[in-house]
Each structure stands twice: as structure tokens, then as C-alpha cells.
Amino acid sequence: MKNYIYILALLSLIYCTKESKISSVISSQDSAVINPGDSLSKTNQNLETKNLSKDETLRTLNNEILSTLKSKDFMKFSNYIHPEKGITFSMYAHLDLKEDKHFTKEEFIKFIPTNVKFTWGEKDGTADKLVLPIRDYLQEWVFRKDFMQGEYHLNSFKGSGNSLNNLREIYPTLDFTENYLPGSEEYGEMDWNSLRFVFDKYEGQYYIVAVINDSWTI
Incomplete structure (x- = not known):
């Protein structure tokens, strides 16, 4: 028992x-x-994004875009292209929407991994045509200098040469950023370079509609 x-x-x-x-x-x-901490963290991130001013938002986007160009992550760069208006590339300050190269976001993504060449325009001084695949144009022309080290400007021009700058005429209501690299004493500071991004809103978010290089022209 x-x-x-x-x-x-x-x-x-x-x-x-x-x-x-x-x-x-x-x-x-x-x-x-x-895990309520995860949800809280995401909520805080969203709130921080919403609380950014327009100036802060555009500066952040500007730096992110420069970073993709420097790292040659062009697929990531495509995320910033306007979904409806696409993107226009101008070799110099004067925009010519009939001649400047324009791509929809889908076209950009399609051609970026290929060797298909496009005529981007004529080089100042020689009138030689610049014919390159998209990725080479981005590396050799758009980001030919380290613009991440440049002076940042919003809706104002720092670089100014003898090339007609018609950005405000073409995009009168849009915001733009400029990344300016000053010239050297050796060349009388005439070897300055600028890289500009023009932004337009789509469904509450900013996207780039134009990438414009600028420098001293003859």
C-alpha cells in the first residue's frame, strides 16, 4: 500500500x-x-520620417542618391526615378527636352545591365558626340567627380558659367538640389563642377525627374 x-x-x-x-x-x-518593441521601433521610424521638413527630406534624398552613384549601385538608383515621368539626363546646364536623353523607370532598369549605347549629346569645345551605355555615362560623366564631397545647395545655383542655365524655365515649380565642387587655383577656379537633381512629388514622396551636370563651357 x-x-x-x-x-x-x-x-x-x-x-x-x-x-x-x-x-x-x-x-x-x-x-x-x-514583440511590441519591433512595432514601436517601426512606428517611431515612420514618425521621424513624417516629421522631417521638406528641406531635410530633400537633403537626405540627395545624399542617398549620391551614395548609389558612388557605389555604382544603379539598380538602387532606379528606386529614386519618378514612376510616371521617368528621368531626363542633361550633359550641361542648358536643358533641351527634345535632345536630352529620357528614360522611363522601366527602360532604365531594362538597359542598365546591357551594353546598349546611347548618344547623350556633344562635348563642349570639341563637339564630339558622347556615346555610352547608361552605366558608363553615370560613371564617366554624371559622377565623374566625388560629389559627396561637394557643397550642398537647395533651390539655388552655386556653379555659374557661360552656359545658359534654363532649369527654372523648364521646371518652374519643382525643387532641385545642387552639389558643387569648386575649381582649383591652378586653373583659375574655372574647373568647377556641379551635379543637380530635380525632384517632383508622386503620391506624397519625392522622386528625381532630371539629372543635370554643369561646368565651365567655352
């Missing part, structure tokens, strides 16, 4: 121990699935 009672007590203890372990595992799994 005593042995029977002892066995019952032992079985009861084992059952309670197993139940406790199972409860502990379930509790651990629940805490892994439901």
Missing part, C-alpha cells in the same frame, strides 16, 4: 514538472512572435 501511494506521488510530480516545462516553452514562443 505504501509503495502504491509512493508511485502515485512520483507520477504526479513528473506530470507537474512536464506541464511546467511546456508552459515555459509556449510562453517563450509567444514572446518571440509578439
Whole structure:
């Protein structure tokens, strides 16, 4: 009889121990699935983004775009292209929408990994045509200098030469950024370079519609 009672007590203890372990595992799994800290973090990030002023937003976008160009991550660059208006590239300050190269976002993504060449315009001084694939144009012309080291300007021009700058006439209501690299004393500071991005809003977010290089022209 005593042995029977002892066995019952032992079985009861084992059952309670197993139940406790199972409860502990379930509790651990629940805490892994439901983590209010993750949701709170994402919410805070969204709030921080919404609280940015237009100036701060455009400066952030400007720097992100420069970073994609420097790292040659052109697929990531495509994320900033306007979904409806696409993107226009101008070799110099004077825009000519009939001659400047324009791509939809889909076209840009299609051609960026290929060797298909495009005529981007004529080089100042020689009138030689610049014929390159998109990725080479971005590397050799658009980001030919490290514009991440440049002076940042919003809706104002720092670089000014003898080339007609008609950005405000072509995009009178849009915002633009300029990244300016001053010239050297060796060349009388005439070897300055600027890279500009023109932005337009789509569904509450800013996208680039134009990339414009500028420098001293003859």
C-alpha cells in the first residue's frame, strides 16, 4: 500500500514538472512572435520620417542618391526615378527636352545591365558626340567627380558659367538640389563642377525627374 501511494506521488510530480516545462516553452514562443518593441521601433521610424521638413527630406534624398552613384549601385538608383515621368539626363546646364536623353523607370532598369549605347549629346569645345551605355555615362560623366564631397545647395545655383542655365524655365515649380565642387587655383577656379537633381512629388514622396551636370563651357 505504501509503495502504491509512493508511485502515485512520483507520477504526479513528473506530470507537474512536464506541464511546467511546456508552459515555459509556449510562453517563450509567444514572446518571440509578439514583440511590441519591433512595432514601436517601426512606428517611431515612420514618425521621424513624417516629421522631417521638406528641406531635410530633400537633403537626405540627395545624399542617398549620391551614395548609389558612388557605389555604382544603379539598380538602387532606379528606386529614386519618378514612376510616371521617368528621368531626363542633361550633359550641361542648358536643358533641351527634345535632345536630352529620357528614360522611363522601366527602360532604365531594362538597359542598365546591357551594353546598349546611347548618344547623350556633344562635348563642349570639341563637339564630339558622347556615346555610352547608361552605366558608363553615370560613371564617366554624371559622377565623374566625388560629389559627396561637394557643397550642398537647395533651390539655388552655386556653379555659374557661360552656359545658359534654363532649369527654372523648364521646371518652374519643382525643387532641385545642387552639389558643387569648386575649381582649383591652378586653373583659375574655372574647373568647377556641379551635379543637380530635380525632384517632383508622386503620391506624397519625392522622386528625381532630371539629372543635370554643369561646368565651365567655352
